[in-house]
Amino acid sequence: MDTLTIALVGNPNCGKTALFNQLTGARQKVANYAGVTVERKQGHFIAPSGRKVQVLDLPGTYSLDAMGPDEIITRDICLGRREGETMPDLIVCVADATNLRLHLRFVMEVKRLGRPMILALNMMDAARKRGITIDTAKLEAELGVRVIETVAVKANGTADLVAHLDANVAPHVPDIRETGDLHGDVRRILNAAVVMPQRTSLIDDRLDGILLNPFLGIPILMVIMFVVFQAVFTWATPAMEAIEASMAWLGGVVTQTLPDGLLKSFIADALIGGLGAVIVFLPQIIILFFFILILEESGYLPRAAFLLDNLMSKAGLTGRSFIPLLSSHACAIPGIMATRSIHDIRDRITTIMIAPLMTCSARLPVYALLIGAFLPNTKVFGFLSFQGLVLFAMYITGIFSGLMVSLVIALFRKDKSEHPLIMELPSYRLPHVKNLAIGLGERAMIFMRRITGIIFTVNTLLWVASTFPGKPEGGTLPNIDYSFAGMVGHWIEPIFAPIGFNWQICVALIPGLAAREVAVSALGTVYAISGSDDTVATQLGSLISSQWTLATALSLMAWYVFAPQCLSTLAVIRRETNSWKMVGVTAGYLFALAYVAAFITYQITHFFVGH
Amino acid sequence: MKLTELPAFAPGLVTGVIDTHDGDLISNRLRELGFVDGEPVRVVGRGPIGADPLLIQIGFTRFALRRSEAARVMVEQAA
Numbered sequence: 001m002d003t004l005t006i007a008l009v010g011n012p013n014c015g016k017t018a019l020f021n022q023l024t025g026a027r028q029k030v031a032n033y034a035g036v037t038v039e040r041k042q043g044h045f046i047a048p049s050g051r052k053v054q055v056l057d058l059p060g061t062y063s064l065d066a067m068g069p070d071e072i073i074t075r076d077i078c079l080g081r082r083e084g085e086t087m088p089d090l091i092v093c094v095a096d097a098t099n100l101r102l103h104l105r106f107v108m109e110v111k112r113l114g115r116p117m118i119l120a121l122n123m124m125d126a127a128r129k130r131g132i133t134i135d136t137a138k139l140e141a142e143l144g145v146r147v148i149e150t151v152a153v154k155a156n157g158t159a160d161l162v163a164h165l166d167a168n169v170a171p172h173v174p175d176i177r178e179t180g181d182l183h184g185d186v187r188r189i190l191n192a193a194v195v196m197p198q199r200t201s202l203i204d205d206r207l208d209g210i211l212l213n214p215f216l217g218i219p220i221l222m223v224i225m226f227v228v229f230q231a232v233f234t235w236a237t238p239a240m241e242a243i244e245a246s247m248a249w250l251g252g253v254v255t256q257t258l259p260d261g262l263l264k265s266f267i268a269d270a271l272i273g274g275l276g277a278v279i280v281f282l283p284q285i286i287i288l289f290f291f292i293l294i295l296e297e298s299g300y301l302p303r304a305a306f307l308l309d310n311l312m313s314k315a316g317l318t319g320r321s322f323i324p325l326l327s328s329h330a331c332a333i334p335g336i337m338a339t340r341s342i343h344d345i346r347d348r349i350t351t352i353m354i355a356p357l358m359t360c361s362a363r364l365p366v367y368a369l370l371i372g373a374f375l376p377n378t379k380v381f382g383f384l385s386f387q388g389l390v391l392f393a394m395y396i397t398g399i400f401s402g403l404m405v406s407l408v409i410a411l412f413r414k415d416k417s418e419h420p421l422i423m424e425l426p427s428y429r430l431p432h433v434k435n436l437a438i439g440l441g442e443r444a445m446i447f448m449r450r451i452t453g454i455i456f457t458v459n460t461l462l463w464v465a466s467t468f469p470g471k472p473e474g475g476t477l478p479n480i481d482y483s484f485a486g487m488v489g490h491w492i493e494p495i496f497a498p499i500g501f502n503w504q505i506c507v508a509l510i511p512g513l514a515a516r517e518v519a520v521s522a523l524g525t526v527y528a529i530s531g532s533d534d535t536v537a538t539q540l541g542s543l544i545s546s547q548w549t550l551a552t553a554l555s556l557m558a559w560y561v562f563a564p565q566c567l568s569t570l571a572v573i574r575r576e577t578n579s580w581k582m583v584g585v586t587a588g589y590l591f592a593l594a595y596v597a598a599f600i601t602y603q604i605t606h607f608f609v610g611h
Numbered sequence: 612m613k614l615t616e617l618p619a620f621a622p623g624l625v626t627g628v629i630d631t632h633d634g635d636l637i638s639n640r641l642r643e644l645g646f647v648d649g650e651p652v653r654v655v656g657r658g659p660i661g662a663d664p665l666l667i668q669i670g671f672t673r674f675a676l677r678r679s680e681a682a683r684v685m686v687e688q689a690a
Contacts, residue, residue, distance in 0.1 A: 063643045101670035102645055183647045196671070204673070205655070212666060214659045306675045310660040319664070319675065420637045421664055422644070422680055425673040 004165060005054040005086055008120075009074055009110060010094035011103050012060035013299075013426035015122040017041075019094055019152035020057040021438050023162070047166035056088060062102075064109045070340070078113050090171050091117040092161070093145075097127035097134060098427060100194060104186045111145060116171030118146040120161055125151045126427070131197040138193040144174040153432040204427050211300070217307045224300075228291040229392045232284050232364075234385060239283035247276035248539075262467070269528035270463035275456065275521055281365040282444065288361055289330050289443045290436070297431035301326065302423055309421055315403040316410025318342065318419055321351040325402065328358035329395070330443070332569045335360075336576055344419045350409050352573060353586050354402035356564050359395045362516040366560050367394055369520055373541035374553040397561055401593070458511040459521050466507070466526060485510075485526070499559065499595065500552040500602035509565070516565050550609055555602035562594035614667065614676075614684035617654050623686040625650045625669070631683065638683050641676075645669055646684050 010016045024043025041057035058077060059070035073082070080087025093110045095103035107119055119139075127134060140147045148164055151157030190196075211220060251272045258264040295301050301323050309319025320342045328335030335355045342348040359367075371387045378386045465485040488510065489503035496506055504526050512519030524540050544553075564570065564587045574583045617623045628646050630638045646652075646669060655673070656666030664675045676684075 062640075065643070099671050102672045105643075105645065183645065183650075187649075208656055208666065208673075212656045214657060214662075217659050302675070306664060306666065307659055309675065309677070310658050310663045313677075418637070418679060420640070420680060421675060421677045422637065422640055423675045424644075425666070425675055 003052045003054055004090065005056070005088045006090045006092050006165065007056045007058055007077060007088035008092050008094055009058045009078065009106075010060060011062055011096070011099075011106050013424060014060065014094045014096045014099075014103055015152045016057060016060060016094045018432065018435055019120065019122060019150060019158065020055060021435055022152050022155075022158050023053075024055050025438075045162075047162055049166050051166055051168075053165055062106065064106075064113070075113070078110070078115055089116065090165075091115050092120050093117055094120045094122050094150075096123050097121045097149075098123055098130060098132060100134075101186060101190060102424075104189060105182050107143065107145070108182050108185055111143070111174050114173060116173050118148060118164065118172075119143065120148055120150045122150045122152050124149045125154070125157075126429075133195040135193045139189065142189045142192050146172060153434070155434075207428050208303070208425075211303055212306060217303075221304055221307055224295075226392065228288070229395060230385065230388045231291070232287050232388075232391070234388065236283040236287050240280050243276075243280050243282070247272055247280070251276075265467065266460075266463060269525050270459050275459065276524070281361075281368060281517070282448075284364055284368065285330075285361040286440060286444055288364075289440055292326065292330055293436055293439045294431045295326075296323075297429065297435060299426045299428045302425045305423060306425060312403075313419070313421075316350060316406045316413075317403075318344065318347045318421055320421065320423060321347060324351050324355060325358050325399075328355040328360060331360050331362070331446075332356050332358065332566065333572045336569070336572050339576065346413060346415060347419055349577065349582070350406050352576060352582070353409065354405050356566070356569050356586065356590060357398050357402040357405065357562065359398040359561075360516070360566075362566065363394075363560050365517040365520045367391055367557060369523075369541055369544075370553045370557050373545040374548075374550055394557065394561065401561065405589070458515075458518050459525055462507075462511045462522050462525055498602070499598035500549070500555040500606070501559075501598075502548070502552065505552075505556060512565050513567065515568065516560065519565070549606070551602050551605035554605050555598045558601035559594045559598040562590050562597055564590040564594075612686060612688075614652065614654070614681040614686050615665065615678050617652075617686050617688065619654050619657070621653065622689040623652045624689050625652050626685045626687055628683050629685060635683075637680055641680070641683060644674065645672065651689065652684070652686055 008016050008020055020041065020043065024045050042054065043057070044052060044054045046052055056077070058074045061071045061074055064071055064075045076082040077085050078088065078091055091110060091113075093107050095107055110117060121134065121136065121139075124134075136147045136149065146164070146169075148161050150161050211217060251268055254264065254268050254272065258267065295304075304326075305319035305322040307319075308322050312319055312321055321339075323341065324335045324338040326335075327338050332355045335358065336352050339348045339351045339355070342351060368391070371390050375387055375390055380386050380389060462485060465488075466483045468483060485507045486503070489507035492506050493501070493503045496509075501509070504523065507526050508519045508522035511522045520540070523544070527540060527543050570583050570587060573586055574580060577583075614623070614625075625646050625648060627648055628638045628641045650669055653668045654665055655668045658664045658666075658675075662678075664677045665681050667674045667676050667681065
């Protein structure tokens, strides 16, 4: 059976990605186009006849004229001009049936390309609910393009589209009836084929009336953010305890059954002690992403950008920076990639530079470990978790520092011309379970891949470095003190002594340069090896709380607000800005801030609390 | 009048978008997004600080426009 290659194109917010998810399910591959920072999403499905259909999800754009990278990629792929990409057999142009005035203009532009195409009229259910009547036969006649109705968020909502693709209809190139006036043509077609009872949906009006209310809008946003961070701490607890318990059980089994020696030490210390310390945070990361995905899917995120635009522009940013910065709370890498939606290059560079200051989920293991070990688990006002409040404060500190840095950047900028906002606020939508599940699955996989890839490798190296060359004759200290890692830790300890880091932390910081959460697994390994042979450091928290001072713990937390300990972030900055200088400047200023902040925190805490 | 001067929720009609300088990219983008002669337009919300940005309803679409952007759009109040 032959393979059919189709490309999905459309305006932002037309439901293209939902359609893509519905068609291809989990069979997708996300990557970048070679040499540019435009995301390439590809998937496939097998139609009922056995025909294989390759689906390419092109970036959402408003126009093919503009010169942005997204527009150029979309146009070049449709025309088969991009090297290394096969020309699609059929372009499926996706339009939101409730927003045809805007989307039809783009359809007309795609038509001008002169390639075989069909129109997927998406969100037909929402259109019907709003009383919008679309005469598809007339629309087809006026456009000269085959029109197929879809409801991308329903399981059988793409049946007609699949049947059409399966039926092997000879691809049809529409005739171009040029008049030169796209808007005029759109208006004529709408008048002929569409009856609109009302300008907008009542639900959108009502919700925007409340959520964008000048007085209520920002308080509501604050409450939403606050609930998210409380939930990360409280909802995840049962799952985390279960993971901890099973790690402890596993550790027990290993220490009792395996004979003493290197193998036992490797499995107990590097695998269970190290990786176990990080895997515990999977539930929190999933909960955080769950909320971010819901906010994204529901259409609330651009509203938040609307509310904050004025404040953020005073800090030298734009409301558009909000979405990348919020994503950076999950991980700076997708956050920095999301800055592609910021069209102004100055705003984009500033957003990239401060994205690493947002508290990413890799810091969560570090904060959670330290907060859990050193701060009391009491309730404030009887219902708020004190530890949750401190975590919230850590997030606020990150955001506040980001705004300050952005102000400083704005002061030094030479080009002070106008920065545009112009942002579409899409209709509100109920988040769809399938899209949520695919998004969460992706995130969980990335986390697990990091654990089994980077973290496993680095941790194994660390175990080797902390185990060898081994204790000399007559040595009295634990093994690790005589190891390579121990030596290096002791060498660099003087640099970090003013900020209160002991040599174990120094050892953990070195592999922690690769990725932040590695520091936790590294600490797990370091303390497991230093400890007696029969215990596995599954209870790293209680161990450090008995060995570190409060000042050291707080100083380490302050360090982690700033320190750019993530090679992947630096690599993605290099890719997105195409400049090593940007990488150097960003890493340099972050390390400097980290040292200063940790120094101040340590000295002040030490002065007031002693130890 | 300018779109920034249109009273909240009052129905208006776009008469055009002016360029503040040669090759004004912001004005171009506005025209691409449908701010063209004869389109019905309304101001349906304002940002919480300095009444900026404005929430603009044009046709069936909502846009957030900063005041400086909205000031490029010329409108007349519809009857």
